[in-house]
Amino acid sequence: MRLILAPMEGLADQSLRDILTRIGGIDLCVAEFVRVTHHLLTEKFLLRTVPELATGGCTRAGVPVRVQLLGSDAVCLAENAAFIASLGAPGIDINFGCPAPTVNKHGGGASLLEFPEQMHTIVAAVRRAVPREIPVTAKMRLGLNDTSQALACAQAIAAGGADEMTVHARTKADQYRPPARWEWLALIRETVSINVIANGEVWTVEDCANLRAVSGCEDVMIGRGAILRPDLMHRIKTGNDAMQWAELQPWVADFFQQLRDRMEPQHAPKRLKQWLGMLRTAYPEAEILYQQLRAERAPVVVAKILAAHR
Numbered sequence: 001m002r003l004i005l006a007p008m009e010g011l012a013d014q015s016l017r018d019i020l021t022r023i024g025g026i027d028l029c030v031a032e033f034v035r036v037t038h039h040l041l042t043e044k045f046l047l048r049t050v051p052e053l054a055t056g057g058c059t060r061a062g063v064p065v066r067v068q069l070l071g072s073d074a075v076c077l078a079e080n081a082a083f084i085a086s087l088g089a090p091g092i093d094i095n096f097g098c099p100a101p102t103v104n105k106h107g108g109g110a111s112l113l114e115f116p117e118q119m120h121t122i123v124a125a126v127r128r129a130v131p132r133e134i135p136v137t138a139k140m141r142l143g144l145n146d147t148s149q150a151l152a153c154a155q156a157i158a159a160g161g162a163d164e165m166t167v168h169a170r171t172k173a174d175q176y177r178p179p180a181r182w183e184w185l186a187l188i189r190e191t192v193s194i195n196v197i198a199n200g201e202v203w204t205v206e207d208c209a210n211l212r213a214v215s216g217c218e219d220v221m222i223g224r225g226a227i228l229r230p231d232l233m234h235r236i237k238t239g240n241d242a243m244q245w246a247e248l249q250p251w252v253a254d255f256f257q258q259l260r261d262r263m264e265p266q267h268a269p270k271r272l273k274q275w276l277g278m279l280r281t282a283y284p285e286a287e288i289l290y291q292q293l294r295a296e297r298a299p300v301v302v303a304k305i306l307a308a309h310r
């Protein structure tokens with residue numbers, strides 16, 4: 001079994017990827033999408049979004065980070081994919097699932113799920129452009145408004161030459177409403193000959209086992225569950241007890257320090273607040289820090305967290 005950290009734009013950035021992969025249990029990350037329009041992205045821009053490109057395409061813990069592209073122009077996607085591969089990316093993933101209206105207006109993300117032929121063209125073009133030893137993969141939802149094209153989309157990805165695919169078991173119309181339609185993962189897995197990575201609604205160790213049982217998929221991608229419970233993947237792999245707050249707090253402090261090292265002073269507390277806001281559902285202790293940040297008493301919070309980090 002491989003456990004993969006999901007791409008989460010605006011949430012799972014380089015610092016969280018660093019922290020979560022050092023906590024352990026994660027075999028692979030997919031970075032948040034990079035939007036491709038009509039030009040070649042610059043190295044500077046790519047290194048800002050996926051800084052792991054500067055360190056062999058891996059996090060500090062040595063976990064590979066695949067770069068995800070979002071767009072609808074096959075030629076442009078292929079040219080950018082080749083460039084990103086030349087920068088040392090350990091894999092290129094193509095986004096066929098993003099539901100954001102601005103993205104879909106330009107024909108990228110989930111809107112392509114209505115056009116399996118175009119998905120095939122894109123995957124084939126990217127596969128041709130990238131050296132054979134570098135995996136080209138895709139991530140899809142089950143459809144735009146319904147699941148009628150789900151199997152056709154999966155077949156298009158496989159026939160285009162993708163090495164494996166992730167399926168987020170929801171349509172765009174489902175948004176993030178539970179439950180995810182795990183039963184569709186089994187259908188897709190039986191339809192295509194490439195590896196299918198299962199994704200959607202894994203919050204606990206038991207969820208992961210249930211998802212694997214229902215879908216028959218070996219590998220699982222986890223998104224929000226890994227942010228809420230940073231040791232989730234580690235526990236799935238080891239069967240260890242859940243991490244207590246005292247153990248987690250130094251990791252939160254480390255995260256905050258990384259933010260402060262690379263961001264404008266006013267932005268770091270906002271990002272910390274975002275993570276604490278999610279952590280507090282699993283860790284009541286995070287609630288206190290979260291409320292202090294909400295009250296803009298950031299220096300108090302900083303002092304507390306960093307004291308624990310010394």
Ligand SMILES: Cc1cc2nc3c(=O)[nH]c(=O)nc-3n(C[C@H](O)[C@H](O)[C@H](O)COP(=O)(O)O)c2cc1C
Nearest residue numbers: 006007008009011032033168200201202222223224
């Ligand atoms: C804040 C946020 C940002 C996301 N950004 C991306 C993205 O950049 N690319 C992508 O393919 N999926 C993105 N997703 C979808 C996740 O990768 C994943 O498919 C989804 O959250 C379901 O998995 P989960 O139930 O384990 O969270 C995002 C999800 C969230 C919540």
